[in-house]
């Protein structure tokens with residue numbers, strides 16, 4: 094078939110894209126079943142099988158690849174992650190954009206009968222907004238229509254394992270433009286003027302990085318794509334690789350052209366098998382199509398990419414540690430300078446960019462630097478994908494212009510806090526980010542603003558916390574993560590984080606004295622100041638930001654030996670309100686430590702010495718007689 | 723040659739010279755624990771921190787690993803440096819109080835208290851022994867295992883090493899192995915018998931004004947009695 098022929102010129106690429114576009118237009122209805130990791134876990138592959146089986150039964154099946162010949166009008170394909178995994182498995186039916194949530198294999202027959210054959214929607218599978226109104230169309234859903242999806246524009250709409258889909262959606266036109274109309278310096282200039290900043294955490298201007306590497310004389314040069322994504326709870330890089338791998342690849346080839354590199358390395362963590370598979374398929378297909386390899390599109394530019402499987406250690410996401418790991422050494426950070434642009438992989442000039450950063454590059458070329466820069470804030474152009482989780486109605490990946498206020502993400506797209514509870518804090522930036530209080534929801538989500546507020550952009554994790562959260566406990570959780578993940582070389586980082594943990598443990602256990610808070614602050618400052626790499630330099634954030642905004646809560650733990658949110662077990666106590674207790678004995682029966690005693694039909698009491706503070710009595714009592722305090 | 727500014731003085735050194743080497747050459751004392759002239763710098767103990775750049779855009783780097791560059795502005799005793807260093811030493815004391823090297827550092831840098839819970843570790847992972855074994859003894863019998871607070875020094879797979887020749891080089895160079903001298907308050911975590919430097923000038927000038935050791939003026943100004951020394 095035509096697809097196998099290597100594209101040797103820009104015209105040939107346009108012809109091939111035209112062919113794919115036409116082939117897709119022949120399909121009347123296209124069923125896209127989400128095959129992202131989240132939806133696969135909730136059972137989307139079985140849904141997909143069921144669609145294929147049913148349609149085959151009814152003689153309507155047509156895998157898209159064969160559509161041109163079959164022409165029967167219905168195609169079933171898998172798509173990548175929609176970023177709304179909470180509602181999975183998701184099914185989208187094009188060209189109408191009908192969006193079904195929580196689809197089970199049993200629902201498939203009804204979808205085929207009602208929607209595919211009957212032309213109507215299945216009401217009960219539609220997404221309902223806050224007012225209970227059904228949204229027929231994906232674009233009507235508030236979660237999506239408040240986003241600015243320029244990087245995720247293909248996510249969920251194309252089959253990531255089919256380069257034809259990407260080409261039909263205008264893929265690789267940016268590369269074609271770069272190779273035929275722009276010099277490397279012009280590409281870097283465009284990226285610089287677009288104000289593209291690294292999405293991996295540090296927010297370093299990408300144009301500057303490329304320029305520095307371009308001017309290095311040593312040879313060969315390397316482009317490394319950082320897909321290590323170690324932040325627990327952040328999965329935008331995985332999602333991008335799973336839903337639109339060619340976009341990342343295209344960005345990488347353009348980066349290679351801009352800095353004069355011929356080799357690309359994609360460092361993917363071992364825990365991401367699907368992302369790995371999809372990027373491997375993408376590389377294979379791009380090679381077959383002549384978009385990777387020698388003399389790409391007849392331009393004389395050579396570039397090839399390969400995948401490297403990382404061990405999934407958090408610190409290996411740090412750029413210098415990643416390079417050591419690529420070289421087969423222990424993944425331990427080293428001091429910069431020399432910068433990687435000067436001495437990187439195998440001692441050669443290397444540019445390391447995050448997955449999301451690279452996926453932004455084709456967008457910049459396509460829409461132009463000024464348009465791109467106009468989307469974001471004054472100092473950073475474009476959008477950022479956040480991974481919204483925690484106590485918020487809608488969770489998932491949200492892409493918004495850099496600089497929109499936190500409230501727009503948490504209240505607008507996220508739909509606020511569920512169960513009528515109050516918003517307490519928003520944690521941004523991953524494990525070494527910080528917690529911002531509810532009063533600061535107007536803060537623009539911009540690199541500088543977030544770090545001035547004591548948090549950071551990081552890789553874009555965003556955890557919403559309600560009033561049942563204890564901020565000291567939150568700090569303790571993140572410190573514990575960092576303690577495990579520090580490489581352990583710097584004394585300040587290794588011992589400092591351990592000491593912070595010791596102090597925070599003391600505070601939550603009610604063992605801390607009055608001078609502890611000062612010591613904790615000083616220790617956190619020291620770890621920030623004295624450590625070598627980004628991990629240590631930001632390890633104080635969880636502690637410092639919670640002290641800054643929630644000092645009262647620390648003081649309540651330290652001075653009053655109370656945990657206001659009722660989370661820290663050592664500091665809470667359970668009592669029974671004698672007026673409300675009916676003496677039903679239900680709690681006494683269930684209490685695992687036999688701490689509750691009392692006669693039948695008489696008020697019961699809890700022996701604090703025996704009580705393990707598990708809270709079972711509180712959940713058991715039907716008369717609201719158990720008090721937590 | 724590169725020219726840079728060290729505590730306000732413009733000095734020139736050969737390219738490739740670290741800040742620590744330059745400072746020592748000019749007689750400015752910077753404390754170190756994991757550094758040894760005969761071994762490659764490692765940057766783990768963090769004691770040799772200096773402030774580079776001009777606040778608020780300045781940062782702390784380890785002078786033992788950082789090469790001086792043209793026009794760099796370095797301060798070896800700024801308030802930020804001194805405070806961070808003192809905090810580090812306090813943490814060292816809380817971790818490994820049996821080492822004479824650490825006790826001496828505490829006195830020299832006026833660290834007189836330990837607010838952390840006291841531990842009695844025997845290793846501070848400065849890595850001198852690993853480099854000694856590899857670089858001077860050409861044996862490479864020991865290395866690091868584990869990550870984070872599980873990091874430790876060991877032979878490969880914790881097996882008796884074929885490469886070890888029992889030269890004792892590791893023990894010779896270990897700062898933690900040097901038992902503290904028998905001072906008057908031997909039982910306490912902080913000995914401070916050799917305490918002598920307490921620079922009050924820090925509060926006024928944001929850096930130590932002299933590098934005399936001991937600084938008599940400082941002692942007088944602060945009204946503190948110079949302590950009697952017990953060792954050497």
Ligand SMILES: Cc1cc2nc3c(=O)[nH]c(=O)nc-3n(C[C@H](O)[C@H](O)[C@H](O)COP(=O)(O)O)c2cc1C
Nearest residue numbers: 291292293319322323410411412446447450627628
């Ligand atoms: C502890 C630590 C972990 C990191 N983990 C990642 C990661 O998982 N993925 C990533 O892209 N960048 C990570 N980074 C940032 C990288 O060091 C580097 O800045 C980034 O990959 C550069 O790409 P960018 O300029 O496109 O953001 C991490 C940094 C630190 C200090």
Ligand code: FES
Nearest residue numbers: 579580583626629
């Ligand atoms: S983890 Fe080793 S220096 Fe940060």
Ligand code: FES
Nearest residue numbers: 765767768770786
């Ligand atoms: S002497 Fe420089 S870090 Fe130890």
